[in-house]
Amino acid sequence: MQMSKRISHFQASPIRRLVPLAREAQKRGVKVVHFNIGQPDIKTPVEALEAVHNYSDDVIAYGSSEGELQLRTSLAEYYKKYGVDDVRPENVMITTGGSEALQFVFMTLCDPDDEVIIPEPFYTNVATFANIAMVNLTPVTSSIDDAFALPPVEDFEKCINKKTTAILLCSPNNPTGHVYSRDELLQLLEICKKHDIFLVVDEVYREFCYDGQKFTTILSFPEYRDRIICVDSFSKRFSMCGARVGAIVTFNENFMSDAIKLAQARLCPPAIEQVAAAAALEAPESYIDEVVGEYERRRNTLISAIQEIPGVKVSRPKGAFYFVVDLPVDDAEKFAIFLLKEFSYNGHTVMFAPAEDFYVTEGLGRKQARIAYVINEEELLIGAECLKQGLKEYRKRIMGIK
Numbered sequence: 001m002q003m004s005k006r007i008s009h010f011q012a013s014p015i016r017r018l019v020p021l022a023r024e025a026q027k028r029g030v031k032v033v034h035f036n037i038g039q040p041d042i043k044t045p046v047e048a049l050e051a052v053h054n055y056s057d058d059v060i061a062y063g064s065s066e067g068e069l070q071l072r073t074s075l076a077e078y079y080k081k082y083g084v085d086d087v088r089p090e091n092v093m094i095t096t097g098g099s100e101a102l103q104f105v106f107m108t109l110c111d112p113d114d115e116v117i118i119p120e121p122f123y124t125n126v127a128t129f130a131n132i133a134m135v136n137l138t139p140v141t142s143s144i145d146d147a148f149a150l151p152p153v154e155d156f157e158k159c160i161n162k163k164t165t166a167i168l169l170c171s172p173n174n175p176t177g178h179v180y181s182r183d184e185l186l187q188l189l190e191i192c193k194k195h196d197i198f199l200v201v202d203e204v205y206r207e208f209c210y211d212g213q214k215f216t217t218i219l220s221f222p223e224y225r226d227r228i229i230c231v232d233s234f235s236k237r238f239s240m241c242g243a244r245v246g247a248i249v250t251f252n253e254n255f256m257s258d259a260i261k262l263a264q265a266r267l268c269p270p271a272i273e274q275v276a277a278a279a280a281l282e283a284p285e286s287y288i289d290e291v292v293g294e295y296e297r298r299r300n301t302l303i304s305a306i307q308e309i310p311g312v313k314v315s316r317p318k319g320a321f322y323f324v325v326d327l328p329v330d331d332a333e334k335f336a337i338f339l340l341k342e343f344s345y346n347g348h349t350v351m352f353a354p355a356e357d358f359y360v361t362e363g364l365g366r367k368q369a370r371i372a373y374v375i376n377e378e379e380l381l382i383g384a385e386c387l388k389q390g391l392k393e394y395r396k397r398i399m400g401i402k
């Protein structure tokens with residue numbers, strides 16, 4: 001018996017597929033420092049945890065498909081912090097994480113064989129969501145030499161054809177850390193308007209902007225609102241990745257009335273977690289301020305350490321908690337496997353996500369890695385040292401370079 005042809009083209013996540021090797025390293029007594037995954041070690045707000053402890057309904061019942069009204073109302077209120085004061089609960093659909101929101105967006109906007117334009121490198125799981133919807137991703141390449149800023153808008157425009165339904169961005173960006181400016185968003189919106197397509201922006205890292213940079217949400221362009229879709233999530237903002245609560249926010253009523261069919265088919269988002277998410281929105285501002293401060297410190301520490309490593313090129317991220325590095329190796333995945341299977345330094349090794357699958361264009365990213373800085377500074381420095389020593393050894397032993 002055979003599995004579908006479709007699934008054979010799907011990729012195993014580069015963020016997770018080396019996990020069995022990490023487990024084996026751990027069994028050998030080597031401690032693995034995780035630069036690979038965006039699972040923060042930050043505490044979830046107590047407000048959210050208490051809401052779970054105090055959950056007192058007798059039945060964990062199905063809720064409404066679009067999500068609980070209380071949560072949609074609180075989320076609509078939350079966008080006021082970003083200068084958007086006219087989001088109503090009916091503009092918000094709660095989803096099972098930002099992941100489901102992205103899937104709903106592809107399924108609602110695109111027919112099989114349609115195209116969505118995306119700057120690469122991009123959050124790699126988007127490739128799987130596009131595959132599920134049988135949509136082709138058309139990449140526009142951003143470059144480490146340009147700090148992964150928006151490529152010229154003409155490059156996007158050149159890619160637009162009859163099958164193009166949307167441009168998809170992520171800001172602050174996973175994996176590059178780029179935060180799109182108001183002007184960059186406006187340029188893209190103009191193009192979307194000209195060609196009558198959507199602009200979808202994944203803002204799941206909205207709070208995480210550094211160096212005093214102000215975040216611009218795509219919801220703050222009222223004159224383009226019919227073609228704007230915002231993807232959101234509680235996972236990173238409130239360090240509640242396992243709760244699986246996200247959202248789609250849009251003023252486009254047609255989108256909502258079609259997307260609800262998908263929401264109804266999966267019945268409802270998680271019930272208790274929605275209560276926790278609504279409570280998380282009650283956390284004091286100081287919670288977010290402290291978390292952002294902590295990530296900024298971590299970024300500074302890790303970037304300084306990595307900039308010192310000979311042959312490594314890095315672009316300083318302005319947001320989210322990732323960055324991409326160019327490594328002086330033949331193949332970043334081979335190097336990652338080497339680090340897990342054949343290397344240790346003072347009882348440690350380091351694991352990162354090879355970046356090739358964050359690109360569509362064949363061959364790009366082969367020498368790059370995505371690095372996440374979601375662990376404490378002490379561990380980050382151990383990881384950076386392992387990377388430095390591992391590179392020395394890999395280049396000598398495997399590449400034959402002195």
Ligand SMILES: Cc1ncc(COP(=O)(O)O)c(C=O)c1O
Nearest residue numbers: 097098099123174204233235246
């Ligand atoms: C850019 C981006 N979008 C969406 C998601 C999905 O997050 P979740 O499904 O946990 O909300 C992630 C998770 O890492 C992400 O990095």
